Amino acid sequence: MARSNRIVVPEARMALNQMKTEIASELGLTNYEGIDKGNLSSRQNGYVGGYMTKRLVEQAQRSLAGK
DSSP states (O other): OOOOOOOSSGGGHHHHHHHHHHHHHHTTOTTGGGSOGGGSOHHHHHHHHHHHHHHHHHHHHHHHHTO
C-alpha cells in the first residue's frame, strides 16, 4: 500500500508545523524542528504524530458540533 504525506491544503503547512513543534515541546522534545528525526525512537516520533492526530480529530469534532 502506498502512503502519501501530501498536504491537501498547502496553506495549512505552517499551522501543522507549529502544532507539531508545540506538541513535541509539551512532550519534552526541545528543538524538535532542528533535530534529526532519525535519531529519535519510534515511540517518540509516534507520540508526536499521535497527539497531532488526536488534536486534529478533536478540533474537527468541535467544528462539526458547532462549538
